[in-house]
Amino acid sequence: MKANLDKLRNIGISAHIDSGKTTLTERILFYTQRIHAIHEVRGKDGVGAKMDSMELEKERGITIQSAATYCNWKGHAINIIDTPGHVDFTIEVERALRVLDGAVLILCSVGGVQSQSITVNRQMTRYKVPRIVFINKCDRTGANPYRVAQQVREKLDLNAVMLQMPIGLEADLKGVVDLVTMKAIYFEGDNGEVIRETDIPAELQEEADAKREELLDAASMYSEELMEAILEGTPTEEMIQDAVRIGTLSLELVPVFVGSAYKNKGVQSMLDAVTAYLPTPKDIHNTALDLANDEKEIVLTTNAADPLVSLAFKLEDGRYGQLTYIRIYQGTIKKGDTIINSRDGKKVKIGRLVRMHSDEMEEIQEAASGDIVALFGIDCASGDTFTSQDVSVSMSSMFVPEPVISLAIIPEDNKAQINMSKALNRFTKEDPTFKTFVDHETNETIISGMGELHLEVYIERMKREYDAAVEVGQPQVAYRETITQMAEFNYTHKKQTGGSGQFGRVGGFMEPMEEEYEFVDKIVGGSIPREFISSCDKGFKKSLEKGSLAGAHITGVRVTINDGSSHNVDSSDVAFQLAARGAFREAYQKAKPVILEPIMKVAVEGPSEFQGAIMGSLNQRRGMIVGTVEEANYTSVESEVPLSEMFGYSTVLRSLTQGKAEFTMEFATYKQVPKSVAEEIIKKFEAEKQKSK
């Protein structure tokens, strides 16, 4: 257990895909002596980097899950959450950011600020995460950290201030100049583990002086003491560090460091920066909702003696069994304690408490506020709050987007069927954006999520981790239906065929609205008895599940009932539900229903020579090109494209641009589909209906 919160950092490493965050994390673990040899992400030795513990990640060279790991650096304990870089896994990124106190934003010194970095940065801003920037890959051809720092200012709107400058660039990268201590730092030995500090090379002195001026100017904004010292010509290292730290914590300043993780340069100084500038758990205000007091927001204390409040932010089903990663915000958790899941009120006894180092673990007896640890064998979902028995609070709910794409999966045999259920059960608990259900008409299992790659990864995991081979259907876009004008209804449901009859009449109107659904009861004089009003609501809600145009979920409807009649004997809950469904059917066609489709914000980046081809490919996909950004020889095209047109786009883009362009995609909005496309969707839906009959 660590008693001293000042010496604890919970940090995330976030970045654009392929900017080298897994390599960087690997180096951190090496220098902090958690591992004893360095493996590359796509290494020839077949071992793979430590943080990519899932086989699939090793194979694809990308990081899918945010494995938490723990290390020590110069007397500080650091918990690192390695976060995925692809937008399809955004929920993982957001979940990781939630439990972090600070973050390192890795940027590639050649590629600079790319679209994913912009998304991640926006998320960091949403969760108010103080950050530092590490400009990696300074050894690459075309490296220009100054340009990247400028992009951080322009594209990310951050007050980026260089605290280091590189000594040499590209193949000549030798080390860094620390602008606080005004020393040159070289990283020597086989793995850069021997640090040698010398004077700044004479040819860099002038530039270093100028850069230090810039640093002092920026830092002095946050400290009177430093400002005065600068005027007197006596600023100390400590004063500069304190001022930079204040600026960083207030999110007004972002210190920038440079290096190359792959060439073992600059990683240790970045670790120093993590401990010097990123917040301790005490620096961050965390709040929870008081369930006993109408969900009023309360501030958590970080005091280890206070009642426990912790958040389960990640579940993992590994070879040791089920692991639940928790972040403790307040209080202490001990082995043998009984805690409560505030979502369902269930009591949970803590059997084993461990600290994780990627896929290895260390057994511990207790952990206190601020820390990130894992529990064994707890049944819960990601995002659940665990507290001690004497309090009733919940961490505020996280922002969870609705899935936009789905596909049918069919197990190949009986064994696969059983394993598939297990896998789906696990995945849906781990990832709230991944959903599954059985389509009652086709009896197929449908999975849905945030993008093609998102679903692909789960299908792969099903095969590898659960031995569940499944056949995969065509991806389906989650269409929606809505109405465009007001329409009235007056429907009588009557049935008298033996036994007790059914009778109910509902009158009123439906109209378009912004929100999903609203039911307005304007019945006066009891023409529909009180007890059946909710039956009407239920009937309308049921009708929303499947629209008549494309069988899609109906949204944006306000239903008002203002008339009706009932029968003493024959009226019942069911009768009014059926009457409401009849009324909905009657009015829906009159309300001019339309089909809506998910529109994605698609950003494609690549060398300028391919701009024409990129724009053409987006245009062919019914995309609306919002604009282009051209810089040096690199262009990014921003567009809005219907999701249904984006299937297989990565392959098309790769062949169009010789693999030199890449794209990111995130959900933007729902928009009405053009008439010709709507007709096709309706035709297809009709054909499927016929087939299932």
Next chain:
Amino acid sequence: MLKEDLIKKNPLRVLNPLSPESLPDHRMGLVMARAGLGKTAILVQIAMDSMLRGQKVLHVSVGEDLGKAKAWYDDIFKYIAEGFQLENAAEIENELMRNRMIMTFKEAAFSRPKLEERLNDLVYQNIFRPDIVVVDGYDFGEADYESIMDLKEMMAAMNVQVWFSALRHRDDDRMSAAGVPAPCHEVDGLFDTVILLQPEQDAILLDIIKDEYDSAAGKVLNLDPSTMMVKEA
């Protein structure tokens, strides 16, 4: 208010009459002002007026980022939609934004061959064929007569109307015979229309110092400094 009324009542009709027989398609206009007076606001309103009339607008922004240019359109549209209680605003906005494309260039990346290449990309693939191009942030201080002549010829060949904005410097008093200040005093002959923004007591005056087609003769336009919208004085 309906879209058609909005078009008719737009004070910018002074510059772009609805029956444009008198105006050639490849007119070249210039909006000049000191920093912060509303050059971009005027360019965006000229663009927006064209978009409302169903024309395609290419907005070229030199030095600014895409988000900022886009925000100008969003803000001006929002102001129009709310201020004039535009009917079917969401639908019109959707339709309008399809008539616009934004291209942003870093200062060093902007040149006639680059722009021509990009325009050709758009036109040949039938992605977007602009009727009007607005160029915001072009550095006239660094440009010579030939390069602007070159741009003018290119736009004329493509048959598009083009509007530039130019930044006036406080400490540069040079001026052409026609009253066009530096840095455009030596190239003023290339422009058919020149508008100078002059700050006055409680509004910013759109001083139309030159208009080859004389459609704006005798009209005085203002820019409301709080909304950045053009109005008749």
